[in-house]
Each structure stands twice: as C-alpha cells, then as structure tokens.
Amino acid sequence: MPDPLPLVAFPDLTSRVEALERDGYVYLPKVLDTEKIALLRSRMDTLESLPESYDRHDTPEHHGFLNKCINNTFNRDALFLPFLDWPGVIEIEEAVHGADCHVIGMTAWLTGPGRPDQSLHADWVAVTLPEDVMTDPRIKIPLFITTAHYYLDDLYEALGPTQFVPGSHQSGRRPEGETEWHGAKPQSILCRAGDVVIFRSEVWHRGTANTSRQTRYLLQVHYANRMITQKYPPYLNRFQFDPGILAQATPRQRRLMGEHRKGSYD
Ligand SMILES: O=C(O)CCC(=O)C(=O)O
C-alpha cells in the first residue's frame, strides 16, 4: 500500500494557489469546527432525494450498500448556502477561476459500508494534449474546474478515502484503464473531519471501497470559470431556486449561482 498523500498546509493565499496549480490540489486543515460538522452530518441524514434532480439514494436493503447523493444542496437547506463562499476556500477559487467564477454544483454524499472502489478517472480534461507539450514550461493550462471536498469524518483506509495520483494533472489526458502515472500510484487522503482538499478536475483520482462499518460523509462544491455554466438539475425550466434561500443569498452568492454581469453570449 503506497503512503498516504502528503498533506501540506501552505501558509498563505499565494502559496495555496501555487500548490493547486502546481500539485493539482491544495489542503486546508481545520476549516470547520466540530459543531458545524455535526450539523452538516445530521442535515445530510435527513435530506430526501429528489430523483428528478438526479439525486440518488441506494440503500443497503435494496442495493447492497448506502449511496446517497443529493444535488443542489445549497438550494435544499440554508445551512448549505454559506458553502458557496466559505471563508478560506472562496479566496482560492476566485484567485484561480476569476472574481466572476461560478459554483457549478454542490453535492452532499454519503457512502456506506460495501461501497466499492471507483475506477480511476479525471472529472474533466478540457484540452487533451501530448505529454511533451504539457511538460513544455511555456504551457500553462488554466484551471477551468476545481472541486472543494469538505471531509466530515476522520479518514482511515477502511472508510474509503479519496485517492489522488500525484502529478497526473500533467498527463494531458484522462486515464485509459491505467492505475498509475509515471510510477506514481494512487495515494489516500487521510485527513481529519473539518479539513478541505481542493483539486483540479484533471487530477486522476477515485473514491475507494468502504470496508468499514461506518458511513462516510462528504460535501462537494464544484467551481468553474465564469464561461462554464451551472449544472443544477432538473433542466429546461424545472430547476427552481427556493425563494426563501434566494432571499438570504448575498450578492456574491447570487453571482456564484449565476447572476453574473452580462458578457459574451448573454
Ligand atoms: O468518493 C470520493 O472520494 C471521490 C468521488 C469522485 O471522485 C467522483 O465521484 O467523481
């Protein structure tokens, strides 16, 4: 078993942004306190899945293991609204995606005992390029999409941590059935409850098997450059912002949800 992924807490915004660009991920310890973690977990327990929103709620009884995935969480309960622009995270996101960036999705995800390994994947590779082009120092691929993972458990191998393949965001492509990149193998993120890891969509990664007797709780917030639009299902006039939630949203939160200044194509 390879060592866990090195988790370095960089001291300031500049070095955190550099880490995200260079390493493909950045680690932020102790972002949430125990009270907030407990609140989020209990609210995630009670949220009900809406099949039309592409939510998922597989149960151990009917599907072999718990897999509950709730989309648009910011719109389901005001507790989640501040996670559009949580302090410490939003500064990094605005630095890499621009001050006019979007939150393109927010998901509460419970994975119970029996959840199998995911296959190694990249969430999105905007431009596929040959490796020698990727390693040319003149080439710097912008960060188009990143995800902030709010871990709500102390992670250990049996709980099914996320694994990253270090350096794989420099491959210029998605993995094609491979399990390593230039000898680098998937390494587990063994962080503490309340820690956050932000990663580029090009990083080869996977969620791993939950062989414990415990459910893993994860909040995912997906950010993107302004030109990339929100993915809030259901589509074609059926997604509705909750008026009560919208009434509480700050101008920045409204902008993250799509109330941006007019630009090309608007
Ligand atoms: O479950 C995890 O830790 C990672 C999930 C993931 O990468 C995905 O579903 O795209």
Ligand SMILES: [Fe+2]
């Ligand atoms: Fe993924």
